[in-house]
Amino acid sequence: MPVLSTPSDPADRLLGARIVLLARELDDEVAAETCARLLLLAAEDPRRDVTLYLLSPGGSPVAAMAVHDTIRTLGVDVVTVAAGSIAGPVPFLVAAGTPGKRYALPHAALLPSAWDAAGQVRGAHPGDVRVRADHLAHRRAEIDALTERYCGAALPDEARSRWLNAAEAVTFGLADHIRGSDS
Incomplete structure (x- = not known):
């Protein structure tokens, strides 16, 4: 129940x-x-x-x-x-x-x-700030590596410097389809 x-x-x-x-x-x-x-x-x-x-x-x-x-x-x-x-x-x-x-x-x-x-x-002494910054940098590298694996290639700088619309996400391999579209 x-x-x-x-x-x-x-x-x-x-x-x-x-x-x-x-x-x-x-x-x-x-x-x-x-x-x-x-x-x-x-x-x-x-x-x-x-x-x-x-x-x-x-x-x-x-x-x-x-x-x-x-x-x-x-x-x-x-x-x-x-x-x-x-x-x-x-x-x-x-x-x-x-x-x-x-x-x-x-x-x-x-x-x-x-x-x-x-x-x-x-508190936030310099070592704490460094630990958190290193953690964020490591996370970013992990995300980049996984994105490359899922997309089949690294994303070009062009795709990283602005917001992508749904069609561009498909073009760059971040998505396979646009849900709800007629195309």
Whole structure:
């Protein structure tokens, strides 16, 4: 039986598949919502795994501990999946999943934060800026390589210097067809 009879948004619809999506900055409100969804699924069927997808730029260590404690006390296995770039205390939540059921998608990037003595994420010193810039440059290189693979050739500079319309996207191999066109 689905968790919600008339799911209104994709995150609610995922509950029927026992998937919880944490895809915003982790604050107390997001932690409460995430914990509630996890608790609901564990109560609904205490024998089936729950999957927690994590796609969050980071957030509050206090909120992360609430989610952590919920994961660790549910009584069901929690599959954790890192998707995209996650930072701060969010990589810690991937590690909090059930051993053997903790995953990172192929292009996931995890940046566990360094904490100071007061429990705050260390600020933007030059090393932090460099780490983030290097990460973005690496991501861009990955995207360029994959685009070349999917398109069959590198995109010319002309295609990278302006917005392309749908027909140009087909010409450059970014798309195969224009949906809904008569051509």
